[in-house]
Amino acid sequence: MNVLVIGGGGREHALVKALSRSKHTEKIHAVPGNDSMKKYAEIHNGISDSDIEPIVELAVKENITWTVIGPEAPLTAGLADSLEAAGVKVFGPRKREAQLESSKTFAKNIMMKYGIPTAEYRAFTNLIEASEYVKEQGAPIVIKKDGLAAGKGVAVAMTEDEALDALREMFVEGENNPVVIEEFLEGEEFSLMVLVNGEYTLPFDIVAQDHKRAFDGDTGPNTGGMGAYAPVTHIGHDVIDEAVEKIVQPTADAMVKEGLDYFGVMYLGAIITKDGVKTIEFNARFGDPEAQVLLELLESDFIDVLEAVKNKEPYKLQFSSDSxxxxxxxxxxxxxxxxxxxxxxxxxxxxxxxxxxxxxxxxxxxxxxxxxxxxxxxxxxxxxxxxxxxxxxxxxxxxxxxxxxxxxxxxxxxxx
Structure with a gap:
């Protein structure tokens, strides 16, 4: 079969490599791709990952069976909706379901409504009110810009002054996006990838650990991720089970109850606190750089995995024992x-x-x-x-x- 990967970064490079190992794959196309993918795929760098109509035309013309969407922006723009309407199977949630990542307020409201463990929060659209709230709560405190920010719209402020500076930076003139202010959670963070189709969930057996801060010792500004490793052997299967049982499965069920039909990766950014595992954030796609290390360790045929998730079939993911x-x-x-x-x-x-x-x-x-x-x-x-x-x-x-x-x-x- 012919497959199409949307995106041009390291995560998509890893997806192309994983798909190239499948016994079902005849030809891979990548939009826009990058120069390192040419070894595995035909790249279409004249089309951007946000050019919905040309992507759909390409998928139909090249008889694409599966499209895998890597980045968050085309998901938020509704690319999956348009491809589905053209009869192409898409791994990646539709626009409404992708709000789990594209709107922190949406995600927080779901978690609060259904009792899913996460940090206490308030959302603000006014800088003065938000600043007053920070002064009341004190530091450390977490400031998040609502909407997509490529992993960089988060400030973990250790002092009140840092928090107020972050607020001034995030309340951009002319924008109406809320800013979410969260309770600071202390503990060890980890990333869990789960493949979801409605109420069906297939968690990865291993977790990865990302490093968000720019500099050694977890200092400096937040980034899209400065490195990752897997498996995280000191985080056991009991933690994965708890994360799935208390967070991922209830969230998948909650989306169904809200009339939504999530199909794709549900990336859980979680933290192990003294009160158990809690949610830091959800992403609606594979993490980057976590995808690169996890997909290299995945030994299951990736197309077989997609078909199993699409059909809601029991499936056992196989990973290498390597690190x-x-x-x-x-x-x-x-x-x-x-x-x-x-x-x-x-x-x-x-x-x-x-x-x-x-x-x-x-x-x-x-x-x-x-x-x-x-x-x-x-x-x-x-x-x-x-x-x-x-x-x-x-x-x-x-x-x-x-x-x-x-x-x-x-x-x-x-x-x-």
């Missing part, structure tokens, strides 16, 4: 302003260990940076320590000018 760790190399200045066009050399010997997030191929082993998060450099091994050593050894082989790129040196430290 996988990835380190994001980012443009200096990310997640704020950064330059593009910096030359990067990736030796051919480690190309398969690198997932392209923001690189443009120039010639041979030479690339130019074209984004904030440039690449995820991975390593694999029998243990997490082996995987970590392999990943950092690979980062050392990548050549770039001076301090044009930066990365964290402590990815996976908590799990080693």
């Amino acid at each position: 996988m760790l990835g380190v994001i190399m980012a443009s200096q200045g990310y997640p704020k302003d950064y330059d593009k066009g910096t030359q990067v050399v990736i030796p051919e010997s480690i190309e398969d260990e690198v997932f392209n997030s923001g690189l443009k191929h120039v010639t041979d082993d030479r690339y130019e940076t074209a984004g904030g998060r440039v690449m995820l450099v991975t390593g694999r091994g029998n243990t997490l320590e082996d995987a970590k050593q392999a990943a950092y050894k690979n980062t050392e082989q990548i050549e770039f000018n001076n301090d044009a790129l930066f990365y964290r040196n402590d990815i996976g430290e908590r799990g080693v």
